Amino acid sequence: MKLPEAMLRLLLFPGGLGALALGLLARGVAAFWGARARGRPAPAIWEPFADLWRLARKGVPEAMHPAVAWAALLAIAGLVWAASLLPWPEGHLDAEGNWIAYVALLAAPALARLMAAGFSGNLDAAWGARLQAPLEVSRLLPLLWGSATLPLATRQLELASQAAVRPLGAVALLLAAVLFLATLPWPLWDRDRRQAPLAGIGGRWLALYRALEALELAVQAGLVAVALRAIYLFPERYSWIALASAWIACTAVLAAFEASGQEFPTELTVRCYTRWLAPLAFLATLLAAWAGR
């Protein structure tokens, strides 16, 4: 792949601005339909874009450790790189090990949020991190576990190649796609609350974390898309439908979360991740291992 093309992939689509725009749009659409479903007045779809623009034009917080910004910047760079590995449009950066890199980078936002809380020097934020850490860890457990289904079912560590998997493998990959949808990072996002990990961070640095949330969503939607693509639901020529379907599915799940009232108690959510989704991830990997033998 030539350098200009690689740069375009990294900065415009599927990485960089493309992933950011898709993530923000998903949040805007989800908030709109979530509010409509509850019979409440809906915010404009472009509200997340306006919020990010407003924050990006603000100053930086006084006397805060620069590690707060660096953590976000590193996580953003990681997610942009991960998104640029996605096999859309064709002419991908296909290489062995891309799958491992992609999945590993999904943990970067969680680390950045917890680091930010630690370095912000704000007691509210430190308490927020203490409350949110179990949520972050328990969400990553089924997510990372379930992501093992793709290499097990398809016998490859790439993101790009479609594989005509057996029916059992297809079931495992569908289960994995459901897991990726069920572990969307929605319950973790900061909602301008006291006792949230980002409670002490304002201004332009908060914009970095808002952008990180949008990228996190886009990269997880990419994970769903790759799982759908591996099932071979769509012919190679129309594989972009997998990406569109994944984005629509993620937005629908977020809208359902929004419609349900926007609040999940931490304890209940952790229990859901560990008691229900983790065994489901185990089952999916077992099926995938069986199918890929």
Add this chain to the structure above:
Amino acid sequence: MAKGNDPRTIRVAILDGAGCGGCALEAWAAVGAYEATCGRRLLVDAPAHADLLVLCGDFPPPLRDAVQALARTLTAPWSCMRLGDCAGEPVFEGERRLAGCPPTPQEILRALTEIAAAQEEGPEG
């Protein structure tokens, strides 16, 4: 909601001082009504995320110090609005005042809109 009466995307933190609480009630009513009719979120719990501090009632020296310490977590541009006839000594330079005991939700909303427009036009705070 009438057109032109729209505080757009500013984020508001309401702090109640040493008054009777009437201004805070009206401020909550104004922002709550706006959120309910326009579906936008204005209120924030975390003051670091706020663009506008609404101070209700008087802020005598101990409270003033606390609010000034709190304001150090805010990032420019941000503004401060004081509500009520009993608002005493200024807490911040350039703060806006809205008189009334208490001012009506409509007046508060109009002031929020003006502040949002001023913040859109140019940095201050």
